[in-house]
Amino acid sequence: MEPILNRRDLFKALTAAAFTTLQLPAAEPGAPLFFSKPEFALLDALTDLMIPTDDHSPGAREAGVAPFIDRTVAEAFLAQDKESWRKGLAAMNQFSQSSCQCPFMKATPQQQVEMLTKLAAKEKHPETEPEKFFTQLKETTAFAYYSSSIGIHQDINYKGNVLLEQFVGYDAT
């Protein structure tokens, strides 16, 4: 069978032409490990727009998606796997500047949704930097959310990973 998901690909550029590594910066207590505070705020807002709280279950913010991404990016081994995130967030702000004449966080909730809707329309075949970043952000957010306790238990209501006397299904007779 095809793997359900190939998670390591989410964090790794496939071109991998030049190999360099970055040192992990010393973190202040409570501060994001990799992103600056404004970058982290943007990341957190974007993940929560991707998977918001609804009447069924809490969303990405409650599930700690942005801190998980921050930590994964901080620990990433290759410099390019860190920089793609920094550049991606910057590309979102540039996209917002050209669309709404302000950084993404200053745009109105309606403008933010309109911008993501435009990027989502190209998610199968992303071309521009913000389109590519949308795809990267969505895949990573999806993994981080649906592998969290909130995602598995409260949202999906997954029933497995328990000891079963016998699987309840249908007999092949």
Added chain:
Amino acid sequence: MLLQFPITNNPEVDLNTTYDAVIVGSGAAGGMAAHVLTAHGLKVLLLEAGKYQDTGKILHSMQWPYDHPRRGDMPPDYHALTNNEYTFRKAPYAQNSPYSKVTSYIQAWGFSDYSKTLVVDEKQNPYSGTRYAWVRARVVGGKTTIWGRLALRLSDYDFKAKDHDGYGENWPISYADLSPYYDKVDLYLGISGHPEGLPQMPDGKYQRPIKLTYSELHLRETLKGMDRMLTPYRAGVTTDGLKHNKYRSRCYGRGACDRHVGGCDIHAAFDSPTGLIRPAMDTGNLTLRPNSTVYEVTVDKDTGKATGVSFLDSETRKSYQAKAKTVLLAASTLESARLMLLSKSSLYPNGIGNSSEHVGHNFCEHVMGPSVAGIMKELVGKPRTLDDGRPGGFYIPRFRNVNTKQSDFIRGYGFEGGAGCGMIPGSAFTSPGFGEEYKKHVRDYAGATIEIGGFGEVLPRYENAMDIDPELKDTWGIPVLRFSYKFGENEMKMAKDMAVTGREMFEAAGFEVVSANDKVLPEGWSIHELGTARMGDNPKTSVLNQYEQSHDVKNLFVVDGSAFVNASCQNPTWTIMALCWRSCDYLADQLKKGEI
């Protein structure tokens, strides 16, 4: 509580004794050889290049992803090769990689942190030549610690394939010769399956079968009208338990086998250490030495017989000799061929057992890639059910060139598949858009998905071959394999047909086809490598006789997938073990009669 029998990494074994048999490799074949020969009362030395690792302790099959610091991922300085890297890089694939450890692609699957020490480091174990994704596990148990558990029988459509289409060679045995040995393997190791009476995929001695999900049962019913069959996954897993094996539990439907690579820490899924090696040790006849990298089969210049093997301690790199009356290679199809080619002497200038010049040739395996994903609409938005509490989904056996004849390709393919909601549903990565609508879509479609992927027979061809690279060596200074292998026209046509028939079956069942992919994955992806020392009656065109005994060297046996004459499209592990059992019965008998 399962009995923990200590297998240690103690290197202090007796090397002054001449053993009845020395076995190289401890996977499905090596473990089976150890079991059968020790049961015959022979004194056996089992050498394994890797360490002993207790998968009962390291796999943590039921750990939730959020209880793992990286949600199950490997450390950041580890890297699993991607599909693309096998294409845009040239072998050796880990060359110049900045990562501390590089593994084959398999480590990108599921929650791979738990299996990271079972597979080899590509940096230490390079190879060269044409594109090939080579998955290797150097550990006591070999690839049985990570295998996919689909346990199928071959039939005379495979053993006598030449009689059906004129291509290649027949095996020197028929299904009737092997059938009693398949039965023994079924009963000794435990297998779950549902009998179907298919001539191309014979039934076994089954324990409680895996049940199907709603959509799988619907597809099974649909296929009945198309002269095709969907049967519950035939799993090398004991669903009822084994009274004679105190090291293995029965299956408790935890579903971990689809999340991890391998991943059964209670050993309900067969693995060689608990299924074969520990019971063999209990006879008092087995000596196991892990950390033993064999690099040569030694030869008596006067008699031409094998005298044993030379090996390095994998850690200290000190060289040792082991002496035995018989030598059994079970190091895997590619490693056993490498070892034969490396064992050159004045008597055997092309490598031991290679007077036919067929060692390393006729390589075959399975072609993979084409797959179809669909949705059963009645299940969209339905309340959640427990869908993955079983060791596998289903299998659709070969239907091409059985009762009918294709005009554009010979042989056939089967599909593996499954349906329903996993721990992290696939719909999280396929649902469109973002926001509340996306979130609801993921939820609604999580239990409605069904997927199949094809496995097709790659024809054996003499020119598909491996030899020894004249320059490149592994970490231990041992020359490595050089590949000269690629898929042919028959495989590519077969792969195209897989995508067509896959879609056709889903449409007939009324499933909405979400994706139908006809791209072929890199060579090696199936991890079903076979045929590098094929059996046959003619010593000029084959390496081994019907008992996997070298035509040239009577006390040398090659008991792994090397011996296959063709790949069939059915997964090979169960056949490797049935053949090995038969060969070892013969070996023990011949040794007692003084014929070897």
